Amino acid sequence: xxxxxxxxxxxxxxxxxxxxxxxxxxxxxxxxxxxxxxxxxxxxxxxxxxxxxxxxxxxxxxxxxxxxxxxxxxxxxxxxxxxxxxxxxxxxxxxxxxxxxxxxxxxxxxxxxxxxxxxxxxxxxxxxxxxxxxxxxxxxxxxxxxxxxxxxxxxxxxxxxxxxxxxxxxxxxxxxxxxxxxxxxxxxxxxxxxxxxxxxxxxxxxxxxxxxxxxxxxxxxxxxxxxxxxxxxxxxxxxxxxxxxxxxxxxxxxxxxxxxxxxxxxxxxxxxxxxxxxxxxxxxxxxxxxxxxxxxxxxxxxxxxxxxxxxxxxxxxxxxxxxxxxxxxxxxxxxxxxxxxxxxxxxxxxxxxxxxxxxxxxxxxxxxxxxxxxxxxxxxxxxxxxxxxxxxxxxxxxxxxxxxxxxxxxxxxxxxxxxxxxxxxxxxxxxxxxxxxxxxxxxxxxxxxxxxxxxxxxxxxxxxxxxxxxxxxxxxxxxxxxxxxxxxxxxxxxxxxxxxxxxxxxxxxxxxxxxxxxxxxxxxxxxxxxxxxxxxxxxxxxxxxxxxx
Amino acid sequence: xxxxxxxxxxxxxxxxxxxxxxxxxxxxxxxxxxxxxxxxxxxxxxxxxxxxxxxxxxxxxxxxxxxxxxxxxxxxxxxxxxxxxxxxxxxxxxxxxxxxxxxxxxxxxxxxxxxxxxxxxxxxxxxxxxxxxxxxxxxxxxxxxxxxxxxxxxxxxxxxxxxxxxxxxxxxxxxxxxxxxxxxxxxxxxxxxxxxxxxxxxxxxxxxxxxxxxxxxxxxxxxxxxxxxxxxxxxxxxxxxxxxxxxxxxxxxxxxxxxxxxxxxxxxxxxxxxxx
Numbered sequence: 001x002x003x004x005x006x007x008x009x010x011x012x013x014x015x016x017x018x019x020x021x022x023x024x025x026x027x028x029x030x031x032x033x034x035x036x037x038x039x040x041x042x043x044x045x046x047x048x049x050x051x052x053x054x055x056x057x058x059x060x061x062x063x064x065x066x067x068x069x070x071x072x073x074x075x076x077x078x079x080x081x082x083x084x085x086x087x088x089x090x091x092x093x094x095x096x097x098x099x100x101x102x103x104x105x106x107x108x109x110x111x112x113x114x115x116x117x118x119x120x121x122x123x124x125x126x127x128x129x130x131x132x133x134x135x136x137x138x139x140x141x142x143x144x145x146x147x148x149x150x151x152x153x154x155x156x157x158x159x160x161x162x163x164x165x166x167x168x169x170x171x172x173x174x175x176x177x178x179x180x181x182x183x184x185x186x187x188x189x190x191x192x193x194x195x196x197x198x199x200x201x202x203x204x205x206x207x208x209x210x211x212x213x214x215x216x217x218x219x220x221x222x223x224x225x226x227x228x229x230x231x232x233x234x235x236x237x238x239x240x241x242x243x244x245x246x247x248x249x250x251x252x253x254x255x256x257x258x259x260x261x262x263x264x265x266x267x268x269x270x271x272x273x274x275x276x277x278x279x280x281x282x283x284x285x286x287x288x289x290x291x292x293x294x295x296x297x298x299x300x301x302x303x304x305x306x307x308x309x310x311x312x313x314x315x316x317x318x319x320x321x322x323x324x325x326x327x328x329x330x331x332x333x334x335x336x337x338x339x340x341x342x343x344x345x346x347x348x349x350x351x352x353x354x355x356x357x358x359x360x361x362x363x364x365x366x367x368x369x370x371x372x373x374x375x376x377x378x379x380x381x382x383x384x385x386x387x388x389x390x391x392x393x394x395x396x397x398x399x400x401x402x403x404x405x406x407x408x409x410x411x412x413x414x415x416x417x418x419x420x421x422x423x424x425x426x427x428x429x430x431x432x433x434x435x436x437x438x439x440x441x442x443x444x445x446x447x448x449x450x451x452x453x454x455x456x457x458x459x460x461x462x463x464x465x466x467x468x469x470x471x472x473x474x475x476x477x478x479x480x481x482x483x484x485x486x487x488x489x490x491x492x493x494x495x496x497x498x499x500x501x502x503x504x505x506x507x508x509x510x511x512x513x514x515x516x517x518x519x520x521x522x523x524x525x526x527x528x529x530x531x532x533x534x535x536x537x538x539x540x541x542x543x544x545x546x547x548x549x
Numbered sequence: 550x551x552x553x554x555x556x557x558x559x560x561x562x563x564x565x566x567x568x569x570x571x572x573x574x575x576x577x578x579x580x581x582x583x584x585x586x587x588x589x590x591x592x593x594x595x596x597x598x599x600x601x602x603x604x605x606x607x608x609x610x611x612x613x614x615x616x617x618x619x620x621x622x623x624x625x626x627x628x629x630x631x632x633x634x635x636x637x638x639x640x641x642x643x644x645x646x647x648x649x650x651x652x653x654x655x656x657x658x659x660x661x662x663x664x665x666x667x668x669x670x671x672x673x674x675x676x677x678x679x680x681x682x683x684x685x686x687x688x689x690x691x692x693x694x695x696x697x698x699x700x701x702x703x704x705x706x707x708x709x710x711x712x713x714x715x716x717x718x719x720x721x722x723x724x725x726x727x728x729x730x731x732x733x734x735x736x737x738x739x740x741x742x743x744x745x746x747x748x749x750x751x752x753x754x755x756x757x758x759x760x761x762x763x764x765x766x767x768x769x770x771x772x773x774x775x776x777x778x779x780x781x782x783x784x785x786x787x788x789x790x791x792x793x794x795x796x797x798x799x800x801x802x803x804x805x806x807x808x809x810x811x812x813x814x815x816x817x818x819x820x821x822x823x824x825x
Contacts, residue, residue, distance in 0.1 A: 334719050358725045366723050374716035378738045384717075387734070388724030433720070440724065 003070075004176050004208040005031040005054070010067035012049050012058070012232075023049040023062060024232040029225075031176065031208040036198070038219045038240065039212045040255065041229035042455040043426070047212045050229075051178045053077075054210075055094060056084045071176070090120045093169035097181040099161035103153040109164045110149025113137075113171055120172045136167040141197055158320070159190035166197065176208045177201075183218065187319040187482050192526035195222055214455050216255050217485070217529025220244055228252050245536060258460040259529060261485025275476050276308040276331070276364075276444060281340030283326060283500075300326040301337065302500040308444070313470065313477040315491030315508070317484055317523065323500040324480045325369075328448045331478070332366055333357060344444070362392060365437035369449035371429035375421040382407070382417030385436045392440070399439075406435035410465060427458035431465065438469065445470070446478045451486060463489055484523055488512060496520050557817035566809025573803050577624035584617035588773040592617070599791050607791045609782060615791060619799050622775040626803060629690055630756040636694025637701055637755075638748050642737075644698070645705025650713055650732055659706070663699035671696045675758055676767060684767045692762075693755045704747055708740035715739075742818055749811025753804040760800055775800050 010027040014020065024046040031037045039047040052058045054069055054076060069076040072091065079087070088094075096102045104112055113136060114129045124132070137145030140163040153161055162182060169177055179198065183191035199222055202209055213219060219226055223240035228251065235249045247253045283301040300323040308314045318324045329335040331342050333349065342349040349360055368374035376384055385406060386399040394402075404414040410431040421429055430450060437445060447466065451459040467490055470477055481487050487494050488508060495505040496519065504517045515521045524530075557563045586592060591612040592604075599607040599615075606615040648659040666674075678692035712718065713736055721731045760776025762768055768777045775796035782792025 329719075332723055334722065361723045362725050364723075366720070368716040368720065370716060374720055376717040376721075376735050376739065379734070387721065387726055387730075391724060391726045391730065436720065436724070 002033055003030045004033050004072075005210070006068070006070035007050070007054075008068040008070070010050065010053065010069065011065050012046070012053055013063050013065040015061040019044075020232060022065075022232055024229070027067070027234055029227050029234075029237055031210050033175070033208050034202060034206040035224045036202055036209040036211055036222050038223035038226040039210065039229060040214065040216060040219055040226055042214055042457055044231070045229040046232040047229050048180055051094065051180050051210065051212055054178060055088050055092060056081075086120070089116055089169075089174075090172045091174055092176045092178065093172070093174040094178040094180065095162070095165045095169050095182045097184050099158060099165050099185070100153065102165055103161060105153050108150050108152055109156065109161075110137075110151075113149070113164065113168045116168045116171045132171070133167075136171055137164075139170065139201075140164075140167045141193070142167070157190075158186050159193060162186060162190075162194055163197070166194075166201075170201065170205075173205070174207065176210065178210045178212075180212045181214070182211075184213070184215070188484065188526040188528070189319060189522060191218070191528065195528070198222065215259075215528060216244075216456065217259050217527070217533070220529035220532030228255070244532065245539070255457060258457040259485065259533070260456070260460060260463065260483070261488040261527065273310050274307045275310045275344060276306075276478070277341075277343040278304055278306040278327075278331070279341050279343070280305065281327070281330060281342065282338045283323075283330060283335070284338060299323075299500045301330065301340075304340070304497075304500070304502055306495060306502070306505075308476055308478060311474055311476055312492045313467075313479055313490055315479045315481060315487035315494045316497055317481055317487050317494055318497035319482055319523075321499075322497045324482075324497050325448055327497075328366065328446050328478065328480050331446065332361060332364060362388075362440045363442050364444040364446065365440055365442040366446040366448060367430070367433050367437050367450040369452055371426050371433060371453060372421075374433055375429055377421055380418050380420055381424070381432045384421075384432070385439050388436065388440045403435070403439060406439050407432070409469070410435045410438075411461075425458075427454050427462060430454060430462050434462075434465065434469070438473070441473075443475060444478065445475050446480070448480045449482065450479075452481065452483065459486070466490065484527055496523065553817045557813050560813040560816055562809040563813025563817070566806045566811075566813060569802055569806035570810060573623050573627065573799075573806065576620050577627055580617075580620040580624065584614065584620055586614075586617065588613060588617040588621045596785075596789055598789075599795075606795045607789070609778070609792045610785060610789075615778070615795055618773045618778050619775065619795050621773045622778065622796060622799065623803075625686075625769070625772045625774040626756045626759065626800070629686065629693070629759045630752040630803075630807070633690045633693035633697070633755040633759075634748055634752040636690060637698040637751055638744075640694065641698040641701025642705050642744060645702040646709055646732060646737070648702070649706035649709030650728075650736065656706070659702060663703050666696070666699040672758060672761060675762060676765065679762060679767045684762070684769055686769045686772065689759055689762060689767075689769060693758050696758075697751050697754065701744065701747055701751065705740065705744055708743060709736055712736045712739045742815055745818065746811045746815045749807050749814065753807045756800060756803055756807075 007030065008028050011025050012023040014023050027050060029037065039050060041047045049058065049062065053064050056076065056079070058064070064077055076084070103109065110133050113133050117124065117129050117132055133149055134145045137148060142148050142160060142163050156164065183194050186194065195218065198209060201207060211222065219240060225238065226240045226243050227234060228236040228243070228249065230251050236243050236247065236252050243252065244256065247256065281301045281304040285298045285300055286295040304327060306314070316324045316327065326335055330337045331349070337350055340350070344360060344364070347356065349357070352360060375381065382400065382403050385403040386396070389399040389402065390396060404417050407416045408414055412428060412431055421432070424432065451462050454462060463486065469475070479487065479490055491508050493505065494508050494511045496503045496517070498519055504511065504515065504520050511520065515524055592614045593602050593608045593612050595608060595610050595612040597604050597608040599605065601607070604614055604616065606619065609615055644659050648656040674696045675692045678695060679688055682688040682691070718731060718735055721735050759768070759774065760779065763774045763776030764780035766780065768774050778796040779793045782789065786793050
């Protein structure tokens with residue numbers, strides 16, 4: 001097999017005062033033509049650093065201090081700036097995680113791709129470039145390429161933007177494509193489409209792909225070979241099937257076990273009385289670009305009816321734009337609904353006065369998606385937690401003592417009380433948010449994509465924490481997620497939403513066993529790693545069956 | 550608080566700015582001791598160059614001691630600068646906060662008013678106000694405060710709007726905190742950095758406006774000020790440079806000092822930097 005990229009003994013040194021001396025050390029691997037190699041690791045494992053080192057994109061404070069990056073018979077580490085520049089976007093190209101911030105918002109996408117073509121091939125005339133753009137757009141599966149090339153990034157969906165990025169990356173027929181978490185910011189179904197596209201492009205073009213991800217489900221779907229990284233060191237490297245089916249290292253096993261949605265589906269505890277009842281809830285968002293422009297209407301909730309029972313976890317699953325987050329916010333009246341009712345007991349929350357609303361919010365707490373923006377950066381986490389109880393009249397000393405208790409309960413220590421949010425990792429911050437919500441002794445907990453921004457392994461820990469706390473305090477939970485795997489892990493009942501409507505709702509077990517609606521099936525099929533995990537479950541079940549005979 | 554102070558003092562800008570500002574404050578405080586005679590009184594013959602006749606910075610066209618004027622002018626500049634910046638901060642932050650957090654008709658009105666203000670040049674407006682009210686320390690402070698609040702209000706409004714849309718504010722609402730507490734404890738601290746910086750710049754701008762007003766003869770006639778000295782000396786600048794240069798340097802140093810302090814304050818108030 002002809003090796004396209006060879007990395008030997010790569011070492012990247014971090015500036016002094018970091019949490020370790022080297023971002024990565026002793027990295028050896030290669031990528032061949034027509035092959036997808038996955039770099040797997042949690043955030044902070046140094047996987048993106050390797051990608052940036054290949055393209056010479058490391059920040060000036062971080063330096064490669066050893067090793068060899070061979071590509072096309074040259075050592076990339078010794079290339080001049082100019083040589084590197086012609087290689088980047090030419091023979092090697094890269095796609096990034098966040099397709100919105102990687103595109104210039106003020107330029108039509110067609111022109112941005114055209115620019116990438118012209119940067120490497122100045123001989124092509126205007127019409128030639130244009131034809132190439134249209135051709136690329138159709139290759140990456142963008143509908144109506146003639147029209148879309150005149151669109152601005154904001155007019156495209158997340159998946160379409162990522163396709164544009166891929167088209168741009170492909171514009172000069174690269175031999176090697178580096179994809180840095182290209183699907184992490186996308187919905188499950190869109191992720192599925194992008195993964196299929198990358199597989200298709202590998203086969204059609206014989207490209208080598210270096211694919212970076214933290215999601216081992218994705219790896220199972222696309223990798224030919226894989227490399228597991230932890231804190232900058234290689235733990236395992238080999239053919240994907242071999243590593244996944246017979247991992248040598250505990251860490252790899254832990255990553256595999258952390259993938260949500262494989263355990264047995266929860267069986268609903270005996271149905272209690274309905275504690276939250278949502279009926280005929282409607283909400284329209286109207287945006288006007290000018291006083292005379294026709295308003296754009298988005299229906300976020302189109303007559304939603306839901307019941308949440310005492311002690312139950314109800315997962316609301318849908319893609320972005322399905323209105324699931326708006327639903328959570330309407331329940332707490334952070335967003336006002338147009339019409340309908342939200343009842344807790346006999347009280348309709350939508351008509352509640354100020355004092356009643358405040359009392360309701362004490363009983364119904366929310367955990368937000370982004371642990372970075374949901375904690376006040378200028379306030380110690382302890383202060384953030386105790387402000388709630390204090391505003392309901394608890395003396396400060398008692399509130400502070402309880403806040404320390406809560407920090408311990410959610411798996412941090414009491415010392416965390418005096419620290420600021422930026423001193424914590426994403427998972428730890430989410431624990432703080434949970435402590436903040438529970439400090440008010442709520443009966444209903446709303447989790448709005450509470451684990452979506454976290455690494456898979458951290459996700460598993462936070463989910464575990466949530467279900468432990470839920471059992472301990474007898475909470476009911478409204479769990480909003482785009483990830484069916486996560487819903488399966490935690491929910492008793494599941495509601496599938498699309499375009500502001502409830503498509504299907506059922507007991508979790510029934511929904512997974514026999515989805516009734518086409519859309520639910522699409523979502524289920526899109527779950528990454530599904531085929532692999534089904535296979536490995538079958539494999540591990542087989543010997544047991546033999547033993548039983 | 551300790552962190553804020555120590556970061557502030559670790560920034561070279563903070564040390565330099567604070568030292569310079571300290572010197573100017575000391576000048577203002579020591580003026581009556583060092584120069585007990587009124588700076589308006591004639592103390593030598595006119596047009597004495599610096600260093601002659603026992604005059605450190607020379608004398609002006611009327612034989613008044615320039616050094617005495619510079620020292621006495623310090624307190625005028627500082628008081629006017631700080632008082633009028635505070636005036637504009639109080640008006641601007643209050644209106645901007647309410648407009649930004651609650652929106653609605655109040656927001657619309659505030660934005661329209663600031664737009665009206667911004668179409669009129671600040672300085673022209675200040676001249677009109679002072680001319681109508683007759684020049685004195687109080688009216689000058691009032692005039693400068695009134696013309697410079699709109700930019701602070703717009704900045705505050707924009708800041709408050711961005712911060713208010715962040716999730717920790719929604720979380721605070723869900724915690725049952727009352728609006729005043731959310732605004733005071735969550736929104737303002739996160740919105741305040743650029744406002745403080747803008748505030749420190751507006752101290753410098755106020756000193757310059759006061760100097761310009763005095764330059765045009767609209768200063769408080771009872772107080773010697775740097776602007777007045779430059780205005781009085783400008784006609785003879787080719788024969789007697791010292792009459793305008795020394796007060797000019799005083800203005801420059803003060804404005805730079807305040808800007809440096811503002812910059813260091815900006816860093817010190819950011820826990821990401823101050824907690825390293």
